[in-house]
Amino acid sequence: MSEVLFEITKESLETGLRGYPVGYCTTSSVDPVKGLFYAGHPVSEIDQWEPEQVIYLLYHGYVGKPEEVSRFSQDLLIRANCSTALIESIEKLPRNIHPMKLFSIALLLASGFEGKNDYHEDYLNLIAKVPEIAATVINHHAGWGKTKQSQPQLGYMENFTQMLNVPDANQQELARAFKFFNVLHYDHGGGNLSAFVGKAVASGLEDLYGSMSAAMCALAGPRHGKANQDCLTFVHQLVEELGEHSTEEELERLIRAHLDKGELIFGFGHAVLRVEDPRATLLYEVTNQYYASHALVKMAQLLRKVGSKVLQNNPKISDPYPNVDAISGILLTAAGFPCSEYYTVLFGLARVVGIGRQIVYERKEAREGKGTPIVRPKYFFKENKQ
Numbered sequence: 552m553s554e555v556l557f558e559i560t561k562e563s564l565e566t567g568l569r570g571y572p573v574g575y576c577t578t579s580s581v582d583p584v585k586g587l588f589y590a591g592h593p594v595s596e597i598d599q600w601e602p603e604q605v606i607y608l609l610y611h612g613y614v615g616k617p618e619e620v621s622r623f624s625q626d627l628l629i630r631a632n633c634s635t636a637l638i639e640s641i642e643k644l645p646r647n648i649h650p651m652k653l654f655s656i657a658l659l660l661a662s663g664f665e666g667k668n669d670y671h672e673d674y675l676n677l678i679a680k681v682p683e684i685a686a687t688v689i690n691h692h693a694g695w696g697k698t699k700q701s702q703p704q705l706g707y708m709e710n711f712t713q714m715l716n717v718p719d720a721n722q723q724e725l726a727r728a729f730k731f732f733n734v735l736h737y738d739h740g741g742g743n744l745s746a747f748v749g750k751a752v753a754s755g756l757e758d759l760y761g762s763m764s765a766a767m768c769a770l771a772g773p774r775h776g777k778a779n780q781d782c783l784t785f786v787h788q789l790v791e792e793l794g795e796h797s798t799e800e801e802l803e804r805l806i807r808a809h810l811d812k813g814e815l816i817f818g819f820g821h822a823v824l825r826v827e828d829p830r831a832t833l834l835y836e837v838t839n840q841y842y843a844s845h846a847l848v849k850m851a852q853l854l855r856k857v858g859s860k861v862l863q864n865n866p867k868i869s870d871p872y873p874n875v876d877a878i879s880g881i882l883l884t885a886a887g888f889p890c891s892e893y894y895t896v897l898f899g900l901a902r903v904v905g906i907g908r909q910i911v912y913e914r915k916e917a918r919e920g921k922g923t924p925i926v927r928p929k930y931f932f933k934e935n936k937q
């Protein structure tokens with residue numbers, strides 16, 4: 552008899568598959584109390600690593616020796632430049648849609664210009680090229696002009712930073728923030744919406760680029776990746792309403808008033824976590840280390856405390872603690888990138904690494920190499936005469 556992992560009752564229907572075990576994830580896991588682990592390593596262990604080291608860990612499932620990581624980085628470097636045709640096609644796209652939609656379209660275009668119809672090759676090519684794709688999408692949408700020549704030898708996120716034409720940027724400071732943000736967003740277990748959607752689409756044997764484009768549409772929604780943009784707007788509003796020097800009492804009153812009107816307190820709660828998101832804890836630390844006197848940082852720190860206190864009073868809320876989105880955009884703004892409509896693209900730029908590796912596992916390695924079958928869950932018929 553096989554072990555019963557989850558009992559499905561009528562109450563478990565229409566709950567967003569919450570907690571249903573559906574497969575294996577080789578890249579990362581999320582524990583409700585301990586948070587995110589990359590291949591068995593807590594994020595607090597890897598947050599200062601170079602992106603290439605972390606990508607190596609997620610890709611191979613073990614920590615690479617320096618010479619192994621260097622060979623891997625060299626391979627990515629060779630793959631990094633996008634074809635001119637791809638870049639020019641992205642630059643012809645209309646600019647009046649959300650940059651996440653442009654990013655998804657850019658990934659579909661990449662299938663045509665870069666695709667090899669091999670999940671493994673396409674994955675390595677995509678993670679090597681995605682900094683240039685994302686930088687082109689942002690520069691184009693923002694009207695910041697042509698994307699600079701890719702220089703992958705500078706380092707994964709250093710190259711991304713130099714390609715992005717952010718006005719008046721301190722390149723070093725930006726690269727530091729982007730790198731930190733990037734490694735903390737590579738993956739979040741197998742069941743987050745974008746990873747699940749990407750794998751589901753790939754299970755129909757859509758190629759890696761198309762599956763990733765679908766995954767990015769899943770990430771674009773405000774309940775998932777766009778939450779980082781919305782959180783920044785929310786903290787901005789709090790600063791506008793209360794000023795820079797708000798007290799805990801003032802903020803608590805305002806938050807209670809928001810809740811009484813049925814409004815959301817952005818950046819709190821998570822489907823799996825039951826503690827402060829360890830990614831948020833690391834981001835709070837770094838943000839405080841470099842930008843403690845920034846008005847948004849002060850408000851975000853106050854909200855961290857007051858928001859949890861207020862939400863803990865509500866017994867219906869199972870996770871009253873801040874998640875990664877509560878602070879990630881604040882770090883980017885404080886570091887000189889106040890352009891919140893691009894925050895979800897930055898999330899996507901990172902998440903491509905984890906989702907893509909999960910797709911490669913399901914397509915090429917799962918079930919002794921046979922791969923997982925097409926996703927096809929059961930729905931019960933329900934009469935619904937309106």
Ligand code: MLT
Binds near residue numbers: 738
């Ligand atoms: C994520 O990083 O994907 C989010 O925290 C959402 C999730 O894990 O479900």
